[in-house]
Amino acid sequence: MGLFSAIFGLFALLIPLIFVGLPLLIIVSSMFVRIIKEYERGVLLAFGKYSEVRGPGLNLVIPFYHQLIKMDLRTLTLDVPKQEIMTKDNVPANINAVVYFKVKNPEKAFLEVEDYRYAVSKYGQTSLRNVCGEATLDELLSDRKNLAEKLKKIVGEATDGWGIEIDMIELMDVELPGNLKRTMAKQAEAEREKRATILKAEGEVAASKNLADAAEKLHKIPGALHLRSLHSLNDMSSDQTNTVHFFVPLEILRALEDVD
Secondary structure (H helix, E strand, C coil): CCHHHHHHHHHHHHHHHHHHHHHHHHHHHHHEEEEECCCEEEEEEEEEEEEEEEEEEEECCCCCCCCEEEEECCEEEEEEEEEEECCCCCCCCEEEEEEEEEEEEHHHHHHHCCCCCHHHHHHHHHHHHHHHHHHHCCCCCCCCCHHHHHHHHHHHHHHHHCCCCEEEEEEEEECHHHHHHHHHHHHHHHHHHHHHHHHHHHHHHHHHHHHHHHHHHHHHCCCCCHCCCCCCCCHHHHHCCCCCCCCCCCCHHHHHHHCC
16 A cells, blocks of 8 residues: 555656656757758857857757757849849830848858848849940840840849859849830831732742743744633533633634734
8 A cells, every 4th residue: 555655646746747747858958959951051150159060960059058040051042122223225114033042161251241131132132233234225135045044144243142042043024115115016017018918029020930931831832822712612611601711722812913
């Protein structure tokens, strides 16, 4: 009976200890242990002074002495807001872009710039206006790839000192004024009409050459024109019409010319 009472008293003592001590132990442990994921790196400060960059896994830190700041190393996407620009040929336009970048050096990204996302966004906006402002409207609409490469080079050179690597910059949308769109549509329509007129004229020239060649061949071969007339008469005989056609041989007309 005494053993049972002792065991019961032990359990009665352990239950409050488990319910109170275990959460307290977890809280205290969490102050000393920080987990860094595989795609992250941790910048460790000791009393505000840079110490090192911690890798993924469990990392021991000392509360009030250490400060661990996590940096994401994955490729990040940043939208550059729509910018109003004036092209080289004085055409107003609105254009936006998207920047793909990642943290290459966590130490520099933390120490060299206050907020690297905000810094990349603002520098991207300024560079977008400068690069697109040096291009004509035709280059802006048809040569986006080269403009994007030039923009990537400019932004990449500036952000390299911040520990940031620019993967890619894409120009997304070019918005033009409504009256300019109507003018461009009229110009495109005029170009299509021009091409249609040129094609029609070229067809007429080719047809006239073929007719001239055919007439020359018919003239050189005796009886060819008469056979052609009979062939035409055969073609018209299949047509159900009340029209009467009279064919006069060309030789008769030539004989009448000789009489004159």
